[in-house]
Amino acid sequence: MIQNARVVAALSMRSLRQAFRRPQFLMPIIVFPSLFLTVNVGGAGRATDIPAFPDVAGFLDFELAGAIVQSTMLSAVSGGIALALDIESGFMDRLIAAPIPRTAIVVGRLATTAVMGVIAGVWFVSIGLIFGAEIQGGVPGALLVIVFAAATAAAWGGFGAALALRSGTVSVVQGIFPIVFVIIFLSSAFFPANLLLEPAKSISDWNPMSFIAEGIRDPIVSSISAEPVLEAVAAIAGVMALGALLSIWGLRKRLAT
Amino acid sequence: MPAIEVRQLERSFAGGVKAVQGIDLEVAEGEIYAFLGPNGAGKTTTVRMLTTLLKPTAGAATVAGFDVVKQPGDVRRAIGVALQEAALDPLMTGRELMQLQATLHGIPKADAVRRGDALIERVGLTNAADRRVGTYSGGMRRRLDLGTALVHEPTVLFLDEPTTGLDPASRGAIWEEVRKLNSEGTTVFLTTQYLEEADQLADRVGIIDDGLMAAEGTPRQLKAQVGKPRLELSLAEGTHDACEKVLGRFGEPLPPKDGVVVVALEEGAAGIAPIIRALDEAGIVVHDLHLVEPSLDDVFLEKTGRHLEGADTDEQPAPEPEPA
Amino acid sequence: MRGTWLLMRRAINEVIRVPGAAIPGILAPTLFLLGLTAVFGKLTLLPGFSTSDFMAFILPISVMQSATFSGAATGVNLARDIEQGWFDRLYVSPLSRQALLAGHVFSASLRALMPITAVVTIAVIFGVSIQGPDSLLLAVLLAAAFAATVACYATILALHFRTQQAAPLMQAGAFMLVLFTTSYAPLDLLTGWFQEVARYNPVRFIVEGVRQMSVYGVDWTHTWRALAALAFLAVFFGTLAMRGLVRASDPKA
Numbered sequence: 055m056i057q058n059a060r061v062v063a064a065l066s067m068r069s070l071r072q073a074f075r076r077p078q079f080l081m082p083i084i085v086f087p088s089l090f091l092t093v094n095v096g097g098a099g100r101a102t103d104i105p106a107f108p109d110v111a112g113f114l115d116f117e118l119a120g121a122i123v124q125s126t127m128l129s130a131v132s133g134g135i136a137l138a139l140d141i142e143s144g145f146m147d148r149l150i151a152a153p154i155p156r157t158a159i160v161v162g163r164l165a166t167t168a169v170m171g172v173i174a175g176v177w178f179v180s181i182g183l184i185f186g187a188e189i190q191g192g193v194p195g196a197l198l199v200i201v202f203a204a205a206t207a208a209a210w211g212g213f214g215a216a217l218a219l220r221s222g223t224v225s226v227v228q229g230i231f232p233i234v235f236v237i238i239f240l241s242s243a244f245f246p247a248n249l250l251l252e253p254a255k256s257i258s259d260w261n262p263m264s265f266i267a268e269g270i271r272d273p274i275v276s277s278i279s280a281e282p283v284l285e286a287v288a289a290i291a292g293v294m295a296l297g298a299l300l301s302i303w304g305l306r307k308r309l310a311t
Numbered sequence: 312m313p314a315i316e317v318r319q320l321e322r323s324f325a326g327g328v329k330a331v332q333g334i335d336l337e338v339a340e341g342e343i344y345a346f347l348g349p350n351g352a353g354k355t356t357t358v359r360m361l362t363t364l365l366k367p368t369a370g371a372a373t374v375a376g377f378d379v380v381k382q383p384g385d386v387r388r389a390i391g392v393a394l395q396e397a398a399l400d401p402l403m404t405g406r407e408l409m410q411l412q413a414t415l416h417g418i419p420k421a422d423a424v425r426r427g428d429a430l431i432e433r434v435g436l437t438n439a440a441d442r443r444v445g446t447y448s449g450g451m452r453r454r455l456d457l458g459t460a461l462v463h464e465p466t467v468l469f470l471d472e473p474t475t476g477l478d479p480a481s482r483g484a485i486w487e488e489v490r491k492l493n494s495e496g497t498t499v500f501l502t503t504q505y506l507e508e509a510d511q512l513a514d515r516v517g518i519i520d521d522g523l524m525a526a527e528g529t530p531r532q533l534k535a536q537v538g539k540p541r542l543e544l545s546l547a548e549g550t551h552d553a554c555e556k557v558l559g560r561f562g563e564p565l566p567p568k569d570g571v572v573v574v575a576l577e578e579g580a581a582g583i584a585p586i587i588r589a590l591d592e593a594g595i596v597v598h599d600l601h602l603v604e605p606s607l608d609d610v611f612l613e614k615t616g617r618h619l620e621g622a623d624t625d626e627q628p629a630p631e632p633e634p635a
Numbered sequence: 636m637r638g639t640w641l642l643m644r645r646a647i648n649e650v651i652r653v654p655g656a657a658i659p660g661i662l663a664p665t666l667f668l669l670g671l672t673a674v675f676g677k678l679t680l681l682p683g684f685s686t687s688d689f690m691a692f693i694l695p696i697s698v699m700q701s702a703t704f705s706g707a708a709t710g711v712n713l714a715r716d717i718e719q720g721w722f723d724r725l726y727v728s729p730l731s732r733q734a735l736l737a738g739h740v741f742s743a744s745l746r747a748l749m750p751i752t753a754v755v756t757i758a759v760i761f762g763v764s765i766q767g768p769d770s771l772l773l774a775v776l777l778a779a780a781f782a783a784t785v786a787c788y789a790t791i792l793a794l795h796f797r798t799q800q801a802a803p804l805m806q807a808g809a810f811m812l813v814l815f816t817t818s819y820a821p822l823d824l825l826t827g828w829f830q831e832v833a834r835y836n837p838v839r840f841i842v843e844g845v846r847q848m849s850v851y852g853v854d855w856t857h858t859w860r861a862l863a864a865l866a867f868l869a870v871f872f873g874t875l876a877m878r879g880l881v882r883a884s885d886p887k888a
Contacts (some may be wrong), residue, residue, distance in 0.1 A: 097820050
């Protein structure tokens with residue numbers, strides 16, 4: 055058990071080091087969502103004047119959740135790309151030939167993705183505070199946001215890993231970037247659910263991404279409330295379970311060859 | 312107990328390609344066994360099956376006494392692996408990779424550092440250990456790969472084409488290291504397309520072609536099977552057919568190699584003089600002449616009817632024949 | 636002149652030969668057009684918004700995005716050519732440096748036409764009204780010319796970094812220029828320092844010029860401002876690109 059933890063930690067450290075030594079992989083996770091956040095707040099900031107807009111201290115406070123969610127999704131895809139790169143380059147053989155549990159390979163990767171989620175959470179909470187947002191839930195609220203970010207990243211990371219294991223090629227994993235944006239657009243990540251246009255509005259009502267975004271938003275725009283938080287936990291758990299199943303399936307397929 | 316035992320091992324791929332068609336072999340403990348064959352013969356596929364990276368579609372194999380299919384974890388603990396596409400991460404440093412390998416094998420931190428540094432020194436990479444692998448030359452990468460394969464002191468070492476693409480100096484360094492390891496008791500199973508490598512390093516050689524074993528034995532045994540030395544003649548243009556007619560009297564001519572006529576010498580070197588005399592009488596001009604002792608390429612040729620692709624043509628130059 | 640044409644032909648051939656490669660170029664602007672409308676569509680409820688059709692308002696952004704990606708792609712291809720040594724061969728040819736640059740850069744304009752057409756068509760299907768053929772023509776011309784300008788910018792980066800790794804910088808850099816404008820809302824409705832940046836960003840005038848197609852209809856003010864901004868950017872990036880090209884062709888020791 056301890057040995058497995060050591061292996062997972064070692065693989066996770068390696069992936070982290072890799073991410074920081076390849077800054078162009080890191081850029082989309084922090085830089086792009088930050089720029090998008092800036093444009094959204096600068097361009098759509100007056101939305102808070104719309105009567106039906108929920109009661110928030112500022113549009114930035116509202117929008118932070120969208121940036122965090124976007125960042126975690128992009129981390130998940132980046133993790134998948136890195137895994138596919140390991141397969142393409144043959145590094146995966148080293149791991150398979152070693153006496154480690156097969157699942158450690160995936161868990162190690164997801165642990166790194168979770169860390170990227172933490173980084174995203176900390177980053178956006180920080181720049182939010184710097185640029186005038188208020189975390190209504192206080193320190194516990196901020197911590198909850200960061201925990202949610204880590205969990206969301208790991209949850210979606212399972213899908214990225216599954217795709218990498220199944221396809222074994224980087225270009226296939228890169229191909230899901232458009233789908234990531236579609237999933238986020240069809241949710242209440244960037245704008246309140248009641249103000250979306252159809253069909254996005256109906257889809258967002260059952261899109262797990264909406265529940266996750268609302269769970270991250272709640273501690274920022276109000277004190278921590280049970281319903282959005284619990285719904286977010288359920289959504290993340292559901293995505294995580296599905297992602298885990300798909301990863302295991304992908305791993306089996308790859309090792310069966 | 313044999314270090315490696317293979318019975319009727321087979322591997323088919325999607326599309327009906329049968330890369331390995333049922334091979335048997337045995338490697339004793341402490342042996343260096345070379346698996347020799349051209350590209351596409353099935354060497355790498357076999358190694359991948361023996362190192363649990365690939366499942367056989369039929370047959371069985373044990374490594375260090377453990378079944379590769381039923382006891383893969385035990386196999387992995389006992390073997391060291393250095394594969395053809397060196398599985399190195401260019402963004403890691405040599406030291407980081409060594410430490411990762413040690414952790415993957417469950418070696419506690421303090422031991423891992425000690426052993427890792429010792430191995431890095433053993434393969435001559437102390438100065439480069441903290442540089443990224445991406446900056447290493449091909450030879451350095453192979454050495455690092457070899458070093459990481461040893462971190463858990465395996466009893467059986469698998470090397471897939473360890474010197475392909477290396478310059479002669481690097482190749483020699485790897486050979487030295489393999490001999491040293493073997494003298495310390497490690498069984499070595501290496502694949503190669505270089506017959507010189509098999510000839511020089513191996514205690515026993517297995518020749519594989521097209522997924523099947525063509526021959527097996529010590530280099531000496533194999534060459535003795537083929538037996539006869541041969542004469543290689545470079546002739547004037549247009550005299551090949553006439554020459555073949557003359558040589559037909561002395562025995563079966565062998566397939567020509569790069570336009571050079573080849574004939575087996577039934578009676579050994581003594582057979583040179585009559586042949587030269589016969590060619591002279593027939594007015595055939597011989598530009599050049601080599602006496603060649605049998606090589607593993609000859610073994611391959613006899614068993615499969617082809618020359619080993621990319622074979623080192625390392626023949627000893629013949630002593631000048633004495634005119635009769 | 637012929638050299639320029641040949642270079643353009645080569646760039647176009649790349650697209651025609653691998654038609655599937657054009658899809659990502661159309662996918663992204665379309666995705667943003669539909670996605671941003673679905674998300675921010677109700678911004679039109681704000682007083683002071685110049686139209687009630689949000690898709691019509693952001694259509695120029697999708698059009699400019701298409702232009703941007705075509706321009707950036709040209710730079711990426713140039714970087715690839717440099718990496719693979721093909722560009723050195725061009726240097727040895729008797730083509731003038733101007734012809735080299737012109738060929739490369741105007742191919743971007745031509746390549747932009749396909750995604751621009753696609754995205755405008757999709758907008759029309761979703762109910763956006765085009766404010767007359769003159770506005771459409773003007774919008775397309777402005778966007779195509781902008782593509783050439785972005786190509787100059789990307790060329791500068793390609794010549795400087797000499798590697799395809801600079802691709803994200805080419806794409807993202809240019810796209811940011813387009814987004815930091817009246818992209819989502821009229822100038823008065825923008826917030827904070829973003830409003831100031833948009834106010835002084837020359838690309839804003841080009842965006843407004845293209846917006847004539849879907850919102851304003853052609854009027855002199857929008858048109859001359861767009862042309863002036865375009866001229867300014869073209870001269871700025873064109874000169875730098877030209878200098879970069881000349882400097883890169885100096886034989887190195």
